[in-house]
Amino acid sequence: MVDAAKHEVKKYLKRERNKTLPLDADYWAFDCKFGNTAEDAQVVHVAELSNHISEIEKQSLTSFYVEILARPAQRQQPDLDDDE
Numbered sequence: 001m002v003d004a005a006k007h008e009v010k011k012y013l014k015r016e017r018n019k020t021l022p023l024d025a026d027y028w029a030f031d032c033k034f035g036n037t038a039e040d041a042q043v044v045h046v047a048e049l050s051n052h053i054s055e056i057e058k059q060s061l062t063s064f065y066v067e068i069l070a071r072p073a074q075r076q077q078p079d080l081d082d083d084e
Contacts, residue, residue, distance in 0.1 A: 005064075013046070030068055031068075034048075049068075
């Protein structure tokens with residue numbers, strides 16, 4: 001179950017990243033939640049989803065809740081001050 005869940009998450013992320021971006025966006029950002037149930041779900045970084053799924057296996061749980069929402073985002077340009 002764990003490997004199948006990880007595979008489905010990766011497949012979904014890849015599919016969303018391949019969608020056409022709006023003109024004002026640079027990349028797809030993902031807002032993610034993970035927990036044993038929807039009520040217990042906490043905000044997590046997309047890169048940590050695989051680790052959280054592995055933790056479910058260690059706890060011998062048979063189900064979990066994951067929420068992944070894709071949103072277009074724009075990278076922030078670093079502020080280059082000429083204070084030198």
